[in-house]
Amino acid sequence: MAPAVWSRLSRILWLACLLPLAPARVAAGLYELNLTTNGPTTTGAEVTISASLVAKDNGSLALPTDAHLYRFHWIHTPLVLTGKMESDLSSTIRVVGHVPGDFPVSVWVTAADCWMCQPVARNFIVLPITEFLVGNLVVAQNTSLPWPSSYLTKTVLKVSFLLHDPSNFFKTASFLYSWDFGDGTQMVTEDAVVYYNYSIIGTFTVKLKVVAEWEQAEPDATTGIVQKTGDFSASLKLQETLRGIQVLGPTIIQTFQKMTVTLNFLGSPPLTLCWRLKPECLPLEEGECHPVSVASTAYNLTHTFRDPGDYCFSIRAENVISKTHQYHRIQVWPSSIQPAVFAFPCATLITVMLAFIMYMTLRNATQQKDMVENPEPPSGVRCCCQMCCGPFLLETPSEYLEIVRENNGLLPPLYKSVKTYTV
DSSP, rough: OOHHHHHHHHHHHHHHHHHGGGGHHHHHSEEEOOOOOOOOEEESSEEEEEEEEESSSSOOOOOOOOOOEEEEEEEEESSSSEEEEEETTEHHHHHHHSOEEEEEEEEEEEETTTTTTTEEEEEEEEEEEEEOOOOOEEOOOOOOOSSEEEEETOOOEEEEEEEEEOOOOTTEEEEEEEOOOSSSOOEESSSEEEEEEEEEEEEEEEEEEEEEEEEEEESSSSSEEEEEEEEEEEEEEEEOOOOEEEEEESEEEETTOOOEEEESSSOOOOEEEEEEEESSSSOOOTSSSSOOOOOOEEEEEEEEEEEEEEEEEEEEOOOOOOOEEEEEEEEETTTOOOOOHHHHHHHOOOHHHHHHHHHHHHHHHHHHHHHHHHHSSSSSSHHHHHHHHHGGGSOHHHHHHHHHHHHOOTTTSOOOOOOOOOO
8 A cells, every 4th residue: 555655646746846847848958058167266265156058059949038947056065155146047156165176066957846857958067276376477578479479589578477366365465476587587576577688599488486475363363374375487489580691602603513602590590591593683572482491590502503694692581570681692604714713824824925035035136246246265265254354354455456357357447557658
């Protein structure tokens, strides 16, 4: 008898729960819950979690017109509930965690008159609670770069610490900030905002240690000092503007000779390089050459010229900050003609030939003059004296004239004989 009564009673209870909830059973699977929270948070601070019943995005389903048909059910243990509020098709709770950890919070929606019936929608969220301060570092600069976490050197950076305290838990706390900028510079401030200027390029990590202290009433009616700390960091990549390109290489070269030009970039890599040979030094247009990736501040450019002429290397380089152009003129001579090498042998040969001609001319003139004016003396001693000393060492003028007549028989006498008559 008793089992039959309990069986009938259970059916009646089941029907009583089922009949009021017929629309909700039909709606099961057509709605969903959206959960939002202002966590994570620190131990002892209040955190808010909100749940909203929305229709699934099928383009035609509308929300129920009567919000009182549904009820929200929360499970938040071991978090302590400090407040709850419901309005229309949403519900909000406030909880506090006294120990650190990741805590799941679940919620589901049922008919208002039957919480044991099938849920219309359900969802859950994991709430992280830590014993340290919660916040993050924000780095800002006037110049915006296309790469994330990239900034300019020699330009002021604004580094700020933003404390995450939605419940105003640290309203009476005093803070101390210890900064380390990663380049050897450290400082301690009471302000959450600092300004810093990096002078060199590279990747640096800004580290910050925050200490918060405040007074708190103890259970024994005394006042104690409570302290919480937090460590934060941010990675920064400091770039430098591309100020120019230094070109080191020859300006005159021979055809079919391999040429190497060194490009030194006055800026921070990585870079994109583009170059092309032109008859004139003109800027490169988009698509005129194929870009080359350069990971350092120097690059060797090699080329072999096949045709002589005047050329100009048009060079364009750019990094994530800026871009610049540079030009390098070069003269290409045919391989069979080298101006400097060819001119020297030619000049030398011409000089040697002229010297030889002048030597031969002077030599012939000297020989003819010696044959006319300085005939060969009769003896070896007198020949030497005659050739070396000239007519000044002869014994008498008559002897000199006799020698001239003997050697130059065709010449007329230099004087006529004079006859003397005695009267």
